[in-house]
Amino acid sequence: MSVLNDCRIISLPKIQDPRGNLSFIETGRSLPFVMQRAYWIYDVPGGEIRGGHAYRDLQEFFIALSGSFDVVLDDGKGHKTVSLNRSYFGLYVPSMIWRHLENFATNSVCLIIASLPYSKEDYIRDYESYLEAIRRTD
Numbered sequence: 014m015s016v017l018n019d020c021r022i023i024s025l026p027k028i029q030d031p032r033g034n035l036s037f038i039e040t041g042r043s044l045p046f047v048m049q050r051a052y053w054i055y056d057v058p059g060g061e062i063r064g065g066h067a068y069r070d071l072q073e074f075f076i077a078l079s080g081s082f083d084v085v086l087d088d089g090k091g092h093k094t095v096s097l098n099r100s101y102f103g104l105y106v107p108s109m110i111w112r113h114l115e116n117f118a119t120n121s122v123c124l125i126i127a128s129l130p131y132s133k134e135d136y137i138r139d140y141e142s143y144l145e146a147i148r149r150t151d
């Protein structure tokens with residue numbers, strides 16, 4: 014079972030250049046999983062919250078490609094907030110961590126690299142069900 018300490022910031026390569034900086038992610042490098050999907054969240058109206066669920070199997074990596082936002086993490090025993098505001102590092106979140114995204118600055122873009130294709134069945138959307146699932150595996 015994953016705990017908050019398993020969630021961690023991972024630095025990405027940063028190629029500094031007077032023409033503009035460049036960072037990248039390659040399969041088998043930087044991330045502790047093989048990427049199978051990318052999606053992004055953008056045009057978030059002020060005050061809106063995304064997420065609010067856990068995944069049974071999915072691992073994710075969040076990057077603030079532009080702007081800033083907070084990722085609020087909860088393992089059923091405690092919670093912590095991680096602010097992302099640079100495009101040369103991101104936050105790794107393993108499966109079975111409850112999370113939501115909040116506090117988006119105007120024009121922020123959140124890129125999410127995911128370990129699996131989209132699956133509706135992988136979501137746990139009810140917090141009580143999440144706590145129950147954790148209790149079963151404790």
Ligand code: TYD
Nearest residue numbers: 050051052054062063064065066130131132
């Ligand atoms: P969802 O993950 O529920 O958004 P949030 O992060 O706010 O919880 O996704 C919103 C909708 O987008 C949902 O109907 C499913 C769809 N979706 C896909 O079709 N593919 C994807 O890769 C993702 C992440 C979402």
